[in-house]
Amino acid sequence: MTKFDLHTHHFRCGHADGNIRDYIEAGIAANLQVIGISDHTPYFGSEEEQPFPKIAMAKQELSHYVEEVLKLKTEYEGKIDVLLGIESDFFPEHAEIYRDTLSRYPFDYIIGSVHSTFNNSIFNKTRWNELNEQQHIEHKEEYYRLIRESARSGMFQILGHIDAMKGNYPLFSAIPASEAIDETLQTIASCQVAIEINTSGKTKLSGGWYPSHEILERAHHFGVEVTFGSDAHKPWRVGDELEDVAAKLREIGFEEWVYFKNKQKISVSL
Template sequence: MKFDLHTHHERCGHAVGTIRDYVEAGIRHGLSVIGISDHSPYFGSTKEREQPGIAMGKSEFAIYIDEVLKLKQEYSGKIDVLLGVESDFFPEHAELYRQIYEQYPFDYIIGSVHLSGGTSIFNKTRFQGLTDAQLVEQKDIYYGLIEQSARSGIFQILGHIDAMRAYFVPFSAVPTDSVDRTLQIIGENDVAIEINTSGKTKACGGWYPVDEVLERALHYGVRVTFGSDAHVPERVGDDWDEVSKRLKEIGFKEWVYFKQKERQIVPL
């Protein structure tokens, strides 16, 4: 069976199409399960919409959830529509986010670090002019946040855990043990990581994370799931078969998705 847990839609401000468009795309692409996981509002901000063009406004959140739940009912028997959300992780606001999410019947929550050291991980100039020592420091800060998100207990899935390489390909080669340490903590806290195929749309190409990280994830017993991170309906389920084949080659026997926050195991 095929599933895709990471999809967006027009509400976030930088994706195209309605939620229904993504559900219909899932059916066309042969999925049994599609998760809707648009960007959560910036709940820690005093503004209604802290980042227009990046995440939905606070007043849209309940409307978003209601729409997904209605589509879940409408498409029952055709495709299993799951209610998810992609949440930024801000340690200083973690409890606020937790309290808000507990009010809704999420099937899963993806925790993604998009801001590290106060700067977007997708900022194309953030690494310019840094020394080798400063590169190590930036990588350690990034993985430190991912470690905290794994320990928080808020998330079932961690999103694109090496996406900082999106516009800085040498990121993977920056020498530090923080990646291994983070994977060990993720495994100990029984959180899944996604193979996110949207890296192919960035300068780095390929998927998140790189094979070397997946090999270490297997070593630490980290479970994996699939997310296209589609921002256009055409990318739903993108590279599913290729990812499945590669995971088998690495040595994985299964991957997972979540329903009512309960792990569902799918053999590879």
């Protein structure tokens, strides 16, 4: 089985440790054949150079990021396949500037992630405090509506952590919205976008993986393709729980997972 990890960060985003080389070396140590570098995009929805220095890299850093990954891709050729990826926020109102800017670079893949709804971070622990039961449902449905819109945008090969809103609010999973989740998985399948199994839930209050086993079972039912990403913000987490994820996917009934090179899908047997 080709081993890969498509979701890694480094110091440029302002909330991860280590440089790109550290993550590549960690990938080699973890016996990966493929390592994807996928730091957060700059925030293009503002004219400021770096409005959120603890969340995303400065705009001027994007070209340096690409140059460094491409340089290391060449240096490590024959040792490990280094892929140029990026994790892009999805804001419908800013989608075209993201699409236009990212199209200028030779990304192997782009991960599309919804990190905010109603102008509030999905990881904000306090966002739920004043909401009634109906508003809980509305916030969950809006999250999945945005994920559907991101799938239909055509901007992404992979959708990131599709139930990460549970990260700092574990009760999110119990909010009734099964129809919204099924509609979202059907949309993702029809758009032929992959979802990642992201093992970074252990760094949040929810624990576990994104998405849950239950959602992965529904994803299999609807024919959604899957990939793997540790979402490592520290080098030691590269490839974290990859074997466990593969085993669970086989148990559910998946026979393969995918990664992307030059935006072309490569299927790997589980």
